[in-house]
Amino acid sequence: MKQRTLVVISAGLSQPSSTRLLADQLSAAAGAAAARLGVTLDVQVVELRDLAHEITDHMLTGFAPASLKQAQDAVAAADGLITVTPVFTAGYSGLYKSFFDVLDKDTLADKPVLLAATAGTARHSLVLEHALRPLFAYLRAAVVPTAVFAASDDWGADSVEGPLRGRIDRAAAELAREIERREPVTVADPFALTAGFEDLMKNL
Known part of the structure; x- marks a missing residue:
């Protein structure tokens, strides 16, 4: 089995929240879809609610506190x-x-991303195409075709087998395929030497 990492960003403000519920269902479906492709996903959830003060501090000072830096590195x-x-x-x-x-401008370049949103009414569903997709296009992410929106009505007794379930499974399968076909992400160490010691001495 291939090993890959999946980070789930949940921006819900309440506990519990429908945002986190949708995030959990999407990550579970992505894990199942990836397993069918021979990929094991190591899933990490980032709750932005817990990082709200750190995000504000970073925007004011330009420096990320430790907990926010861990989330940035995970992404x-x-x-x-x-x-x-x-x-x-x-x-x-x-x-x-x-x-x-507060992410580096190149962090999401060519990274597979599944977009999702929650709201009280289905009237907000176009936010996925009019707001989220343009944002991630600007960040040069590889956004999967299916985005998932869940209104309050979608969490009824029939939602497990209803339209929401179908959207979750389709989007998760698209994300799993994008992850499977790519090589694992490698993050360069900004402090690593790019030349040997002897080569550095030659330039002195």
Whole structure:
């Protein structure tokens, strides 16, 4: 089995939240889809609610506290990403956007990403195409075709086998295929020497 890493970004503000519930269902479906392709996913969940103060501090000072730095490093090293945001005033949450604002500009380049959102009403479903997809296109992520939106009505008794379940499974399968066909992500050490000691001495 191939080993790959999946990071799940959940921007829900309450505990528990429908945002985290959708994130968990997507990650479970992605794990199952990847297993069918011979890939084992190591899943790490990042709750932005727990990092809210650190994100603000980073935006004000330019330095990431340790817990935020760990989350940033996890995203950079991930072979795939699932992001889920609640919808406020017809857009993604400010906390969600702020987290991606403090990532390095090249972090998501060609990284497979599954987009998802939650809201109280289906009227907000277009936020996926009008707000999230353009954001991740700007970040040069490899966004999978199917995005997943869940309104309050989607969490009824029939949702397990209903339209939401179908969207979750389809999006998860697309993400798993993108992860499987790529080589594992390698993150360069910014402090690593690119030349031997003798070569460095020659330039003195």
